[in-house]
Amino acid sequence: MTQGTAVRPLAGAWAVAVGLIIALPWLGASGATLRLVTLVAILALVVSGLNLTLGYAGELALAQVPIYAAGAYATGYLATAVINDLLVAMAASVLVAVLVGVVTGLPGLRLGGWTLAITSFFVVLLIPSIVNAFGDRLGGYEGMIGIPAPAVFGIDLDGPAFYVVVIAVTALWFVIFRNIAVSRHGASLLVLKQSPILAAAVGTSPHGTKIVAYAIGAVPAGIAGCFAAYVDAYLSPLTFGLELSIIILAAGILGGPTSVYGAIIGAAIMQIGPLRVTVFDKYALVAYGVFLIIGGLLLRNGLAGVTTRLVGRLKVRRRREAATADPHAADGTAVDLPAVDGQPLAVRGVTKRFGGNLAVDGVSFDALPGQITALVGPNGSGKTTIMNLISGYYSADAGTVTLGDRVVSGLPAHRVARRGVGRTFQTPLIPQGLTVADTIITGRLGSHPVSLLATALRLPRHWKALAEERRGSREIMRALGLDRYADLPAAELALGTRRLLELGRAIAGGSALVLLDEVASGLDEEDIQGLVRVLTKMRAAGVTVVLVEHNFSLVKAVADSIVVLAEGQVIATGTPAQIAADPTVVRTYLGAGGEITGTRVTAERTAGEKAGQA
Structure with missing residues (x-):
């Protein structure tokens, strides 16, 4: 792009x-x-x-x-x-x-x-x-x-x-x-x-x-x-x-x-080479197989990819050198996210069965704009199932999910997303072949459509949308501290950076609600501190955030309210302080005698809040 x-x-x-x-x-x-x-x-x-x-x-x-x-x-x-x-x-x-x-x-x-x-x-x-x-x-x-x-x-x-x-x-x-x-x-x-x-x-x-x-x-x-x-x-x-099918496939892969333009290269090789040689007919299938192996195994993205990689490596090397020359030059600490018209989420009596297993049993809770609502609980408590029910990947057997004044339960996932629901995944899903800037722009695909005809013919609507996409992508990258990676291949970044990138993609379309599924999983302490800053910015921008997370220290640091689940049911709701002091929650979530800590992250949040008040 x-x-x-x-x-x-x-x-x-x-x-x-x-x-x-x-x-x-x-x-x-x-x-x-x-x-x-x-x-x-x-x-x-x-x-x-x-x-x-x-x-x-x-x-x-x-x-x-x-x-x-x-x-x-x-x-x-x-x-x-x-x-x-x-x-x-x-x-x-x-x-x-x-x-x-x-x-x-x-x-x-x-x-x-x-x-x-x-x-x-x-x-x-x-x-x-x-x-x-x-x-x-x-x-x-x-x-x-x-x-x-x-x-x-x-x-x-x-x-x-x-x-x-x-x-x-x-x-x-x-x-x-x-x-x-x-x-x-x-x-x-x-x-x-x-x-x-x-x-x-x-x-x-x-x-x-x-x-x-x-x-x-x-x-x-x-x-x-x-x-x-x-x-x-x-x-x-x-x-x-x-045989023609194999020729076409071999030309494409080679x-x-x-x-x-790889199609032209492959077609030229096949037409000028083997298809012109009469003796080749006897060993055609063997030769096509060789071409497929060479193109598929030895040449990633064929012959065209060789040139692309040689040029790309030089560009990426220069971009990485520029990105790492001053790692604190653009960390996004002083840049806010664009304001979002967040919408309240209301989950009422939602139930979901998988065969004879009752995964979610009459769950109800609310999530408000400008607040972070955390869903916590042991493995198998139904957290991710609830996220999938809200997103539209699953259909509820009973109950409703309402965003603002619209019922979104029962809609297919892509239509739920168009209503203003963005999300991340436990394992970041970052397409190959896109830069960081382009990956953020993909968050606008459903909410800001542009016709295929306008794009193919480069009509004014295409250029207008492209300018808006680039401007919005730059704003989000600056706020997340990703602008120094803008032109780098997104799929090759470190895990922590890819998780931040997913956050940027989730809010790029102006999502009223963002669902975060174990967004801190696999991150080191420095990455988690950066994540806290980003989540705080999302709250300040007015986004309604629902966070599923096992890291309770992170939950205590960022959540405004917590919903505790066990065996598909809500067993407690309240503020982080109330939940941390609830003996039933401690026993269910961490086991008997468990202690919920997280002073370093919590201390950072407290310092940030004091700075904001000042």
């Missing part, structure tokens, strides 16, 4: 490269060379769709071949039986491809991993039978012949004209692909790839995002199918088989599945 000064040089280099390729017919290139470049462009289009669904969204929806075939046969049928117009054929091929892409991807709403991949490969095996079922209209097993040369508005695209159209359209698609990949929509795909649970937590629908990924990934395959139908004026169902 981060776009810096490197964008203009990259755009200039891309324009020069595309211009040179388009000019090949006038630079003396042979017909065979032009055909080879055309085939590279067609394969790159198909591979780019796979990169989007597999590389970015993490979906093993490997139905690119059926989608490609659908686009090709749609063009073949239109050109031979209805109207021979390239623009009409391209539009029709895209529509049919998107339909096939969504339909073949629908199993991914319930299936995942290799189960979805096997389902996709099964569809590939059905292509000859489906084509034959349409009889002479699609040519049957013998193939469709006699596809005329392409035309636009009745003008034949003879000579280099069709070649120019193929290269220009391919170049335009890759510009759009890049615009999507480096935007909030690309970030939403990476969030989904990391975890559907995280996707829902930031307010995006996992199912909706998957469908969008299937649809967008089908667009370039449909365009490629349109071009392929015209290239040879012949279509055979045997062309669209498992070039780089999470690289925009």
Whole structure:
């Protein structure tokens, strides 16, 4: 998502490269060379769709071949039986491809991993039978012949004209692909790839995002199918088989599945190399397997990733040196979080059963804006279950959860998030491929939507939203002391920093309620002191905070009220002082003879409160 000064040089280099390729017919290139470049462009289009669904969204929806075939046969049928117009054929091929892409991807709403991949490969095996079922209209097993040369508005695209159209359209698609990949929509795909649970937590629908990924990934395959139908004026169902699926997969992995331009690299290698060598046919499957191993195991993110890592390491090294040069230069101690319109949370009689186990039994409590309400209790007391019930990951068997004047119980998790509920997780969920600044911005995905069209075409709405996102991200990073890490890879940071980053993401969308699930787990004392400062800022900003925590010294330091749970029931509520003095709580929470301490953290909070009063 981060776009810096490197964008203009990259755009200039891309324009020069595309211009040179388009000019090949006038630079003396042979017909065979032009055909080879055309085939590279067609394969790159198909591979780019796979990169989007597999590389970015993490979906093993490997139905690119059926989608490609659908686009090709749609063009073949239109050109031979209805109207021979390239623009009409391209539009029709895209529509049919998107339909096939969504339909073949629908199993991914319930299936995942290799189960979805096997389902996709099964569809590939059905292509000859489906084509034959349409009889002479699609040519049957013998193939469709006699596809005329392409035309636009009745003008034949003879000579280099069709070649120019193929290269220009391919170049335009890759510009759009890049615009999507480096935007909030690309970030939403990476969030989904990391975890559907995280996707829902930031307010995006996992199912909706998957469908969008299937649809967008089908667009370039449909365009490629349109071009392929015209290239040879012949279509055979045997062309669209498992071997082609493996070629596309190998090109994607070898070039780089999470690289925009890796699709071009992989397609060029496959077309210029093995697909041009006749003797290769005998050992094709073995060679494809080698390519998959090289790309998947030895080259993280393919060949494109090699260059990216070399350049990235230099940038990261300079950024880390700048970040650590003066560790106290931007610790956020004097910067407040933006004010938030916190909403009261009311949990009333909530009950949840898992089979015969009663996990939560009639729990009721309130959490108020500008206060921190802590849920404490032994393992298995129902704390995390209550958090999941509030978030919408679980549906309550009885009772209600109300935020402000709206009942949120019963809503799916992504809709609960859009109502103003942010949260963190016991193990930080930080997507690979995003910087710290971009990770914070993902907290706005559900609450501040921007259309895919505005993003892809870089319309004014996109730039306005981007400016707002960057400004909000900077404010939060300064308040949390994360601004010196802004451009560093978020997933590579230390645990304590990642936990603070999750807090920043949770409040980035202006959440009225933030749920913190064991946010201090695994932190050292210095990190906990920093966490206390951040939680104090959240309280001052007006956020309603519900904290699940085993570290009772931290709870005493920051909580305004405490709800004690045991065996799914509330056994006590009160202020930290009241709870610490309750013998039943001490016996239940720490065991007989236990003592609740935490003087160092508590002392810091007391000193902070005195400073605030002064």
